[in-house]
Amino acid sequence: MDGVTPKFVLPETFDGVKMEITGQLGMIWELVKAPVIVPLLQLAVYICLLMSLMLLCERVYMGIVIVFVKLFWKKPHKRYKFEPIQDDEELGSSNFPVVLVQIPMFNEREVYKLSIGAASGLSWPSDRLVIQVLDDSTDPTVKQMVEMECQRWASKGINIRYQIRENRVGYKAGALKEGLKRSYVKHCEYVVIFDADFQPEPDFLRRSIPFLVHNPNIALVQARWRFDW
Template structure:
């Protein structure tokens, strides 16, 4: 026993001699033993990798910042860069000079918003005999299906060409519903298809402003509109989302449209040329970002896209953490999974220029969809905190302070009104970085949840709208509904990753 004690004592570093053998002492002893030979080298490698990723993200943000300034100052407006002639009403020709447009509204148990989306589509300023509206309802609640069908019948009785379409199963989710809708015999008479998710409500002149670009430019496949959010001021969660999404629309999509004529379709509030969809292979459900999948495939076949920042469609942001987390999992996992599936197809493609391949692979996918999530988590949430415990590892001030500050400021240009919330936005992004990084790895490795699809819960904006009404009856109704919107369970506030 004495020999064992003396032998064990020799294994303890001199700095640890005399430390009591409690749990804390044992942890400190293990830390001291492992720090120099293992922790310090690994942490230094981690710092170098994270600094490299930070520089990649910084250069990407700086490049887009410079380009967007040039676009705003010197680029011609889309109406001047492309052939554009508004479609005019003609007394002699009637409505025959208007192309036939298909409107698709995919739905899934959209009890709160189905009326506004159907109403917005039916109120589009387009000849009724040149407009076909499909409500693609995958709802599983019989009561909701009945309400949606009745709403469609109500508009049909007013002379609107609207069809209510259901499927026996949800195979392919949204992509499956859209694909099934295009198979209908009457679709062969349609030249273009506009897609609006159930919470989207385009302005009446939406088609009149978007369609002429497609009519005048045969090589254009898509016209994408900007999203505006009816509930951005509902809570701090929606304000944080608005900051991130406004940068995406104000900078990322504007730059992609102006310089490379490529950006990822947002899945809604866009008008497609049906011939381009068919040539690209149609809708596919191999990932949870069927919209981005279609956009990349169409781009590889030479089709061009146009983003119109001044063409807007109102929509709703997730106002609960649970709904937001499911949405972010899909938005982070899907692009990574698509990158895994398509990277070699992009590399070997011969129809697009080399620099466009570089833009799609490096800028669009690698930096924005993979690096951006990973550097936020590993650098700011893991490596930097660990360097406080390991003073032997030094992080240069330009990597720890200057670059993150510039990236944060550049991200705020899309939403100037929320610049005072930057501190909270940083904390918010760091908290969500673990969830997004995990989803990114699931997509890259095509793990178990790679194809998980949970429809984002929508609550409607009735409470916000009712704030402007002064009648006592409406006020009572609003007060009665308010608890349903603001109440949240404690377990839903916890993030399980």
């Protein structure tokens, strides 16, 4: 008797109750469908059409703007005065403004050599260029590596300064601001900022600084970024 599985028998009235509930649900659906569901679906369709129309208008507008810019917008060298700064035998390097290059860093073990090397290789008179490496690294090993790299370039005649600070107040912006407080910065006329992984071309300053020199109304020059993978 212990091994017998009990069997449950549903009364025949259960099927009738189930059919009745199903029928009532069907009636409710028919009552709600026409006055509620259909209008909501129609509203959703209209909203989608409106959004599609807005998207189309935005694409058309952007297309017109792009065509206008391509055809009529003057390129920077045509909109602004640009005259290359030439070497002068009489004036020597004094014809070039003094430029400060700031490179903020924070534990940049993999890329610190890239920006330091690129900045040290800029085509600009060495006595008119100051490179400032602002190291906020918390890893002592990385700090030592960055400092040694700066010393290596300094031994080659590059005017490069390695700067650290007691805290990281303001993070990158704070490091840049702190760097501007150094006494040797006072005679610098322009400031250039490179991230730790930037690799500017040697002629970067010769292509950008003249825009600032010959256009007093310009306070900032933003160069295009190019990613090499």
